[in-house]
Amino acid sequence: MQITANSATSGTSAIPKERMRRSMLVVEKMTNTSERRNQEHMESTSRPLADAHPKIVIQDMNFFYGKVQALTKVNMPIPANQVTAFIGPSGCGKSTLLRCLNRLNDLVDGTRIEGKILLEGNDIYDPGVDVTDLRTRVGMVFQKVNPFPKSIWQNVAYGPQLRNVKKRATLDDLVEKSLQGAGLWEEVKDRLHGSALGLSGGQQQRLCIARALAVNPDVLLMDEPCSALDPISTGRIEELLYTLKEQLTVVIVTHNMQQAARVSDLTGFFLLGELIEYDDTKTIFTNPSDRRTEDYITGRFG
Amino acid sequence: MPIHRRFDEELADLKQQILRMGSLVEGQIRQALKALVDRDDILATQVIKNDRQVNTMDVAVDEACLELLALQQPAARDLRFITTAMKISTELERMSDLAENICERAIELHKEPQLKPYIDIPLMADRAIKMVGEALDAFVRGDSALARRVLGEDDYIDDLNEQIFRELLSFMMENPQTISRAIRLSFISKYIERIADHATNVAELVVYMVEGKIIRHMISP
Secondary structure: OOOOOOOOOOOOOOOOHHHHHHHHHHHHHHHOOOHHHHHHHHHHOOOHHHHOOEEEEEEEEEEEEOOEEEEEEEEEEEEOOOEEEEEOOOOOOHHHHHHHOOOHHHHOOOEEEEEEEEEOOEEOOOOOOOHHHHHHHEEEEOOOOOOOOOEHHHHHHHHHHHOOOOOHHHHHHHHHHHHHHOOOHHHHOOOOOOEHHHOOHHHHHHHHHHHHHOOOOOEEEEEOOOOOOOHHHHHHHHHHHHHHOOOOEEEEEOOOHHHHHHHOOEEEEEEOOEEEEEEEHHHHHHOOOOHHHHHHHOOOOO | OOOOHHHHHHHHHHHHHHHHHHHHHHHHHHHHHHHHHOOOHHHHHHHHHHHHHHHHHHHHHHHHHHHHHHHHOOOHHHHHHHHHHHHHHHHHHHHHHHHHHHHHHHHHHOOOOOOOOOOHHHHHHHHHHHHHHHHHHHHHHOOHHHHHHHHHOHHHHHHHHHHHHHHHHHHHHHOHHHHHHHHHHHHHHHHHHHHHHHHHHHHHHHHHHHHOOOOOOOOOO
């Protein structure tokens, strides 16, 4: 899928029917997981770094908040259909980097980026890029759960509606499939028109995931999605990632190292704005190459 | 939605690995005895070669356990299961080495005429193999009662080993020509006794895994 320049001025764009149809197919496939596909996927993730086709490539990236350099010379290929985790102590730049991937940092005054971030080969900072379209393709879920103060149904349908999906039947279908994709359907199917604020924290977060899924993203960014959640909710969302990554690429920032160890295929360790080490998760947690990585992993600092 | 499904699958996979290894090792011991009783050098050589496969599996189990410990932070029962699996793998690998040793002695024995009919040694071996099988069963089923029963069978093996040694000693005292064969046979008897010891180690580990009590090195568990 190419990012194309948008001719409309308002920032909302009409989604072609073809794309919406495809989005439903994708969400549908996402929810029809079978043991066999899990198995195939597990086999295919045994060598993530070398063979996988990179979805995102971060090239020679420097990032500045005004005069302060927050990220230095970051080079990272992020493979498709894998979970990549960013770990590191507070202030190391991992959340900043995550927010660069869908240009959310554009909303902060005085920020400046050097280098390139390529999504499927195209630089997302190209002047011709439609940022709203980018943020549809690269969705995000935040640490602080933020459902809209509307019904569950309205939360999920909001994105598609903004993109001119009008037919009720289509929206109902999309809502159901997105909620299934987020592992929430069974719990809310009988109260879709109840307020989203009546859900538990873990359910609200899964609602936010469903909301992101409803607009058919290629990439899902997650900024410490489970920090505010209890262990069971956390476990549910972690379990979800195994199925989500079959259709999407996931990038997760977490200060919980054990979570990175459990869910990710690749892990990048950041320190003071630099990417210190980036390797498959098993290597990082059993035999890291850099002493600083090892010190962090073993809890000796940070 | 089940949580930690992948972790549970990996634990199940680890259990299967131990079972496959155990099955292979039981086979090695059986074949070693057959090679001795049938005076079959070809079979003995085959058993010695197959030891490599057991070693490979031992390394694979270690790596799998290390990965589970590093990436999944197991606790309680899961943690005991994984650490027990690592140790059982080592015990199994030692048993296979002993089967290999039996075959080496057998090949040496076959260069001379058979000293006497083999009665007690195969009897001892059968008992030892049974202990190995029961210890592995106990592991698979998490059956600590069965594991404790295995511990009780070790005395019979020790007694039989002692008996065999005395008999061989009397052969040697009567006729120096028999010394070479008698010594090799007493080694074989010792190897089987050691196999039974490793089986009891496995049983003790199973008790720990299930009950959380370490009963190794205790006189009466």
